[in-house]
Amino acid sequence: MRIGLLTGGGDCPGLNAAIRAVVKQGLGEYGHSIIGFRNGWKGVVDGDVMPLERQHIRNVLPVGGTLLGTARFHPNANDGSMDAVLATLEAERIEALICIGGDGTLHAASKVAESGVKIVAIPKTIDNDVFGTDLSIGFHTAVNIATEAIDRIHTTAESHNRVMVVEVMGRHAGWIAVNAGIAGGAEIVLAPEEPFDMDKITKFLKHRHRAHANFSIVVVAEGAHAIPGSSMEYEVQLGKYGEIVAGAIGERVAAEIAARTGFDTRLTVLGHTQRGGIPTPTDRILGSRFGVAAVDAITRGETNVMTALRDDSVVLVPLSEVAGKVKHVPRELLNVAHALS
DSSP: OEEEEEEOSSOOTTHHHHHHHHHHIIIIIIOOEEEEETTHHHHHHHTOEEEEOGGGSTTOTTOOSOTTOOOOOOGGGSTTHHHHHHHHHHHTTOOEEEEEEOHHHHHHHHHHHTTTOOEEEEEBOTTOOBTTOSOOBTHHHHHHHHHHHHHHHHHHHHHHTOEEEEEEOOSSOOHHHHHHHHHHTOSEEEOTTSOBOHHHHHHHHHHHHHHTOSOEEEEEETTOOBOTTSSSOOOOOBOTTSOBOTTHHHHHHHHHHHHHHOOOEEEEEOGGGGTOSOOOHHHHHHHHHHHHHHHHHHHTTOOSEEEEEETTEEEEEEHHHHTTOBOOOOHHHHHHHHHTO
């Protein structure tokens, strides 16, 4: 069987572990041919192929990023691209396709699947907001990076009697902010799931600094926003591709805190550092499990499904149940972040 493989959307640690697992399981266990497409769905449209053999996956397990390259390109959103995808798959004699990506890539996969293409998807995103799975590739490493940064910022905050605002990624869901905030001992965590009130934030910080501390850590997800009609008016800042402008909400929150409290306040934007570097063992193992499961599913003839981690077991869920949906941080976890402030 000739199986196509692509990675789409933003890069993250653990992608190479998944690619390696697909190649090793496909070639070694079943004798399949694995045909990689460079730069996500754009590579499928352009016919940019890279046959994958064992030499291509040697020593990639601890390497971040993706050896196939990636791009934020969705064929369902570009005129003529769906036809080009089908033409390439026919020309390359691809019998099934494994797509590794986040919500955008998987939504595109569901649209391609409607055209009759056999697809198995693998969820990856540092935001951990893919619906239907407990964990996505890349999230664990991103939380580790963010937590380490908060740990380091703590000492500077305390030494200089400062409020330190740390902005992390998370446009639609605050998984990184909440988990890293809890693990790093932040006083305040602002997530998209829960619009904030700047009056309450500054009141809390004033009380804290008067009562028992001279510094504070505030973790802000890039998609966090104020309660509509509250004392802080703010419109989410978007770039030309619809992406949130890094640092925009963090800068505004830091400025508001400084103006309202008089405290020395500084901003740190972690940005793309959360995406790069060496994947944790958890992400290497998760990518490996998903890769093996995807090849097994295709070989059994299962299609239009996504690998998912549920209660520490890898299962398959229909793409139709997850495409276009967002997995938000549950109230219980948000409550923990508040309780530890």
